[in-house]
Amino acid sequence: LAQLNNALSDEVHERERLTAELERLALEDALTGLFSRRRVIDCVEGMAESVGEEARSLAVMMLDLDDFKALNDTHGHAAGDFALESFAEILRGELSAEQYAGRMGGEEFLVVAADLELEAAVDLAERIRRAVEHASLHWKGERLSLAVSIGLVVTTSPWPDAGELVARADDLLYRAKNEGRNRVIVQTHGDHG
Template sequence: MSFDVNTLYSASVLVLGLVGVLLLWAWLQSRHSNALVWWAFAFIVSTIGVVLLSDWDILPDLWSVEVALTLIVVGHGLIWAGVRSFAGKPVPWFGILIGAIVWMIAYQTQAVEESTTDRVVIMALLSIIYSALTAFELIRQGGFAMRSGRAAVGLLVLHIVMLLLRIPVARQLPFPFQDETADPHMALLTIEPMLFAVAIGFVLLTLTRERDEAIEHAAASTDPLTGVLNRRGFFDAAEKLRRRAGRHKHPVAALLLDIDHFKVVNDTYGHAAGDAVLERFAAGVRETLRLHDVFGRIGGEEFAIVFAEGDQEQVGALAERIRKRIEAQPIDWRNTEIAITTSVGVAVDPRPTLTVEALLEAADRALYEAKRRGRNQVVVANTAARTIDKPAGGPVPDDQIDLRDTSGTSLS
C-alpha cells in the first residue's frame, strides 16, 4: 500500500487552517477570552509552516525547511501561550520564541542542515517541551476540574508519546520525500499531527465554553458584594457536599455566623461602612477555610459554613479560630476603626443523616444561645452544648441551656 505524501500534506494544511479559522471565528463571536486568539494564530502560523514544508521540491531550503519548521515550533509555543492566557497568567514572548531561536541556531550547523533525521529529532524534542509545558500549565491551573481540561491533558500526553516514538523511528528511516511512499511510518508521522490538531482544537474550544458556562453559573450563585456563595448557591453546594460525605460516612458540620451589632454599624457609620464590614468579614472567614469548604452569605449579616470531616472538638476549634480572627481585625473606615465581633452557632452530624436545612436549624439554635449569652462567642450544639472561651462576664450555667437535636434529646 502506497501513501501520497502531497495528499497527506494537503490534508494537514486544510485541517490546520480550518481549525485556526474556527477558533478565530469563535473569538469574534465573544471577545472576552483572548486565549482563543492565541490558539487561532497557533494554527494559522502552523498552517503557513506546513504549506512551506509541503513545497520542499519547489522552494529553496531557506523557506521549505528553516522558515517552515520555525513557524511550526512557534505554533506549539502559541498553544502554550494560549493556555497561560486562559489561566489569567502573563504571556512571556521570550518563552514563545525561544524554541524557534533554538531551532534556527541548530539549523546553522552543517550536521543538522544536511540530516533530515537530525531535524526530525530536534523538532520532536522542541514539540515535546512545549506540549509538556502546556499540559503542566493546565494541571497547575486546575484544568482537571473540567472535563474538557482532562481531555486536553490526555491529548497532550498522547501527543508527547507519539513525539517520543518519532525519535527512534527517525534513526531508522531514510525519509524518502518523494510523491509516494509505501512506508507506513512516514504516513503516520504526517497524519498524527493532523489528527492531534483536530482533537486539541476542538477540546480547547470546548474548554473555553465550559469555563464560560461555569462563570455564568458562579455569577448566578455568588453574592455580588462579598464574592462568596449567595443563599441559593450555598444550599446547592452544601447539599452536594452532604451527599458526598454520606457516601463516605464522614461527619458533616454546619456553622452559622452572625456579625454582632451590625445594625449599629449601619446606623452609626452608614450603609457604605456596613458593606465594607461585610466584605472584610467574608474575606477574613474565607482565609480561614479550606478551598472545598462551602461558605455563603444566607442573610443580611448572617453567613453559613458547611464542611465534611472533623469531630465536635475540631469543629469547635475551627469556629473559635474564626471568632478570634474577626475580633482581632477591626475595620479601618475613613480614619475610624470599627471593631467587629461574631457569634457562632455550631452543629455536627456524625452519622450523617440530617438534611442541610435540619443541620442549620440546630446551628441556628446554638447561634441564638451564643447571642443570649452576650455575643462574641461560640456555642456548639451537639451531645454537650457549651461555650468556648467565653469573654469576661462569666458563662451561663449549662443546666440553663435548652438545645435539642433532631432526635429530641435535651442537650444540657
C-alpha cells in the same frame, strides 16, 4: 448580509456573556464573592447525604456579625459593606479548600465543612471568632470593632434533611446571641468517641 451576520454574531456573544454573568450571580454573592445562599445550601445538601459513607462527619456553622445595625447606623451603609467584605476575607483566610462559606443574607453567613473532628470544628469556629474580634479595620480614619456569634452543629450521623441541619445551627446562633454574643455554641449528633 455580512453586516447582518456580524451584528447577529455580536448579539449572540453578548447574550452568552449576560447568561454567564447571571449564572455567576446565582452562585456567588455579589458583595462578598462568597457562595450565594442557594449554592451554600446545595453544598450542605450534598455533603449531608455522604456523612457516614464518604465523609466521617459534617460541621455546619451559622455566623452573624454582632451589632451590625449599630455599625450601619453609626458609620453608614458603605462602612457596613466594607465590614461584610472584610468578614468574607477573614472567612477565606481561615477556611481550607474543602470548606465552603456563603452569605445567607444581610450579615448572616453559613460555613460547611466535611471530615472535621469535633475538636477541629470547634477550633475552626473559635479561630474565626477570634480573627473577627481582633481584626484591625478602619473606615475613614475610625476603627471598626466587629464581633461574631456562631452556632455550630457537628454530626457523624447521616442527615437527610439539610434544611433541618441549617435550622439547628441557626437556633444555636440565636442562643449565642442571647447568651451575650461573640461566642460559639456547639451541638453534636452521632458518635464523637
